[in-house]
Amino acid sequence: MTKGITIATAKAVAAGNSAHQEDIIHTANLSRKAVSDMLTTCKVKPTAEQKQHLAACSKRVAGAVTELIQTAEAMKGTEWVDPEDPTVIAETELLGAAASIEAAAKKLEQLKPRAKPKEQRFVTFPFFIFSQARMVAAATSNLCEAANASVQGHASEEKLISSAKQVAASTAQLLVACKVKADQDSEAMRRLQVCS
Incomplete structure (x- = not known):
């Protein structure tokens, strides 16, 4: 399960380098699935200690995802516009x-x-x-x-x-x-x- 997270992280770095919107969207979807699969697997046989550890890890992952989104927003520059605006x-x-x-x-x-x-x-x-x-x-x-x-x-x-x-x-x-x-x-x- 952690291998999916590693792949998603590598894809996020590549998407940051390419700065193509479709790469960033693909990476976001891949990351969401990898984290979801890992959390599902971790929740199969939880103990109280594992639940606490999982909650702490989940917060770190959520913080990293938020930072990734903010960085992607900062990278988009002024040439990107919302077509629905x-x-x-x-x-x-x-x-x-x-x-x-x-x-x-x-x-x-x-x-x-x-x-x-x-x-x-x-x-x-x-x-x-x-x-x-x-x-x-x-x-x-x-x-x-x-x-x-x-x-x-x-x-x-x-x-x-x-x-x-x-x-x-x-x-x-x-x-x-x-x-x-x-x-x-x-x-x-x-x-x-x-x-x-």
Whole structure:
């Protein structure tokens, strides 16, 4: 039974050297099983003296496990995050939204207007839509910065709310600008409304 403890200890040292999360998790599970198996075996024919000795040993093992956990926590550094943390989820979603809007703005920049010789205002219209799309991207970028600052405690909730309203307003303006020229029943217009 003690051989399992020795193996688990060696694995813990190796996991500490590799600093890979999966190695640490595997070692923790292996250690838990080794200690459990040893305690089960020790409890088969206990005497009063053995029970006291086992209790003292168990406390030392528990202390060592606690120290191992604390050391592993200290080793993880700042690059490890909890994927279930709501702030991490929000940051990921906001960064994804900003990237999507930026990509859409670049695509709009490449579009060319249809030639309509007698309609002067159409010449400036694609530039206007592109400008509106840029405003949405900028507002989203501001929202991401405000959210990040808020999570770190450097910005107020009001700034975050204001940034969110700015994204909503600029998105609404982009939609209105597109409705002026687009066919209301077109697939492109339907997609734009869903996105907005």
